[in-house]
Amino acid sequence: MCSGVDTEPHVLTDFDREVDALRQLLSLKGLMSVDELRRGIEAIPEPEYHALGYYQRWIRSIADNLLRRGVVTEAELRRALAAA
Amino acid sequence: MSAPDDLLRVSAERLLVAIRDILAEKSIVSPAEIADRIAITEAASPAQGGRIVARAWVDPLFRQRLLGDGTRAVEELGVVMRGAPPLGVVENDGSVHHLVVCTLCSCYPRAVLGYPPFWFKSASYRARAVRDPRGLLAEWGTIVPAGVKLRIVDSTADYRWMVLPRRPEGTDGWDEERLASIVTAGDMIGVTIPKIA
Amino acid sequence: MSLFSAGDPVRVRDDWPETGGAVHIRTPHYVRGMPGEIRAYLGRFPNPEDLAFARPARDLALYHVAFPRQAIWPEGQGDDEILIEIYETWLERA
Incomplete structure (x- = not known):
C-alpha cells in the first residue's frame, strides 16, 4: 500500500459510468443509501475484493443490497443472469 | 438476509x-x-471547480460565502447541489496547506469536480495521504515548505471537501476566465498548486 | 443540541465493534483512542452505522476534530495535523 501512486489519468468505461449512475439513482429513489453501498463493499471477502476493480465492487454491493432489501428477488436474479 | x-x-x-x-x-x-x-x-468537471476558485480569487465577498457555506455559494454559480452532500471548502494560505483524502472509501466533491480521478481512489494514495503526506506530495512535485503546516482533511462522513488554493503570483489583472483555466482538479484536492504555464 | 464546542479537548473511544460481527463504522481505525480537539460543529446527520443496514437511523451531532499527525505516526513534521469528521457517539471528554 505504501508504493508509488499511479497519477496517470484513467478513462472510465461505459460499464463504470453505468454502475456509477445506477448507484446515484438508487440513492435518489431511497432504495439504497451510500452507507449500504459501502457496507456491501466492505463485506466482500478479502481475496475477491482485491481481485475486483472499483466499479466491479460497486455492482456486486448493489446486487447484494437489492437482494437484502427485496427490491430484487433471488429468483429474478437467477433468471436474468441466465439471460444475460 | x-x-x-x-x-x-x-x-x-x-x-x-x-x-x-x-x-x-x-x-x-x-x-x-x-x-x-x-x-x-x-456536467461536473474540474473546469467547473476552476470557475468557483477564480470567482473566489476576484470577489472577496463570494470567497467569504464560499468558506462559510460551500453548498449555497456554488449554487449561486449555477452548480446543481440538490441531492448532493454538503460541500465544505478549506482555504490554503501562507501558513496552512490542505490535502483532501478519504481513507475509508473515495468520498470526493463530485457535484463540483466530477468523477474522482483514479489516483484518488487508489489504496496507496489513501494510505499515504495520512501516513506520509509530504512524501506523497513530492510525487506530484509539490513541496510544502517546512514552516507551513500541512492539514490533511480525511473525508469520513457527510461532507465533501474541496481546497481553495492560493492565487499564484504574476496573475494580477487576469480576468476570471483566464484564472479559471490554470486551476486543476489536483489543485482543489491539494496534491498540486496552481501554476502559470 | 451538541455536547462539544470548538476548542474542547476530546478523545475518540477506543472501541472496536468490528470484532463483534458485521458493522459499518465511519471512524477510522487510526484515531481510535486518540486525543484530539474539536474544531467545528458540522450539523446533525443520520447515524451511518444504521443507514448501512437500512435500519431507522437517529440524527447525531457531527464534528470536525483535529489530531496532531505525529501523535499517530511519529515520522514526519511536528505540527502537521489531520482533520476528521467524527460523530458525537464516538467522542468522550478528555
Whole structure:
C-alpha cells in the first residue's frame, strides 16, 4: 500500500459510468443509501475484493443490497443472469 | 438476509446487465434515467471547480460565502447541489496547506469536480495521504515548505471537501476566465498548486 | 443540541465493534483512542452505522476534530495535523 501512486489519468468505461449512475439513482429513489453501498463493499471477502476493480465492487454491493432489501428477488436474479 | 455467493460471483458485466434488466422490467430504473444521470454527472468537471476558485480569487465577498457555506455559494454559480452532500471548502494560505483524502472509501466533491480521478481512489494514495503526506506530495512535485503546516482533511462522513488554493503570483489583472483555466482538479484536492504555464 | 464546542479537548473511544460481527463504522481505525480537539460543529446527520443496514437511523451531532499527525505516526513534521469528521457517539471528554 505504501508504493508509488499511479497519477496517470484513467478513462472510465461505459460499464463504470453505468454502475456509477445506477448507484446515484438508487440513492435518489431511497432504495439504497451510500452507507449500504459501502457496507456491501466492505463485506466482500478479502481475496475477491482485491481481485475486483472499483466499479466491479460497486455492482456486486448493489446486487447484494437489492437482494437484502427485496427490491430484487433471488429468483429474478437467477433468471436474468441466465439471460444475460 | 444475504445472497447465496454463487449468485454474486459472476462477471461484473453480467451482473450489471441482469440488475439493469430487472430494474427496467419492474419500472424501478429505466435505461433513459441511467443515460440522463450519466449526462448530469459528466456536467461536473474540474473546469467547473476552476470557475468557483477564480470567482473566489476576484470577489472577496463570494470567497467569504464560499468558506462559510460551500453548498449555497456554488449554487449561486449555477452548480446543481440538490441531492448532493454538503460541500465544505478549506482555504490554503501562507501558513496552512490542505490535502483532501478519504481513507475509508473515495468520498470526493463530485457535484463540483466530477468523477474522482483514479489516483484518488487508489489504496496507496489513501494510505499515504495520512501516513506520509509530504512524501506523497513530492510525487506530484509539490513541496510544502517546512514552516507551513500541512492539514490533511480525511473525508469520513457527510461532507465533501474541496481546497481553495492560493492565487499564484504574476496573475494580477487576469480576468476570471483566464484564472479559471490554470486551476486543476489536483489543485482543489491539494496534491498540486496552481501554476502559470 | 451538541455536547462539544470548538476548542474542547476530546478523545475518540477506543472501541472496536468490528470484532463483534458485521458493522459499518465511519471512524477510522487510526484515531481510535486518540486525543484530539474539536474544531467545528458540522450539523446533525443520520447515524451511518444504521443507514448501512437500512435500519431507522437517529440524527447525531457531527464534528470536525483535529489530531496532531505525529501523535499517530511519529515520522514526519511536528505540527502537521489531520482533520476528521467524527460523530458525537464516538467522542468522550478528555
